[in-house]
Amino acid sequence: MMLLEDVEYVGLDKIVDDIRFISNGEKGVERNSKEVFSWIKEHDIVISKGQGNYEGLSEFSGIFYALLVKCDVVAKHLSVPVKSKIFIYR
Numbered sequence: 001m002m003l004l005e006d007v008e009y010v011g012l013d014k015i016v017d018d019i020r021f022i023s024n025g026e027k028g029v030e031r032n033s034k035e036v037f038s039w040i041k042e043h044d045i046v047i048s049k050g051q052g053n054y055e056g057l058s059e060f061s062g063i064f065y066a067l068l069v070k071c072d073v074v075a076k077h078l079s080v081p082v083k084s085k086i087f088i089y090r
Helices: 004-010 034-042 051-056 072-078
Strands: 046-049 063-068 085-089
Touching: 046 051, 051 063, 051 072
Parallel strands: 046 063
Antiparallel strands: 063 085
16 A cells, blocks of 8 residues: 555655645545545546545546455456456546
């Protein structure tokens, strides 16, 4: 799992000034909030990590998803075996 601390540790946050890393974790940002929806609509490239984000943000198009497939439902939807590591654009 990549956290904001990991992003900072490896220096990804310093590559380009225009890249924003946003966590919907402990800072209280809800995945389905208006704030997150506006972030997605405002940016050219969105990379979302985790199966929960894949499921929760499926109404949007134009998102890259990085996830580990953890259940049969998502595995069937993606036509891959459970435990597959996926990077997909939808």
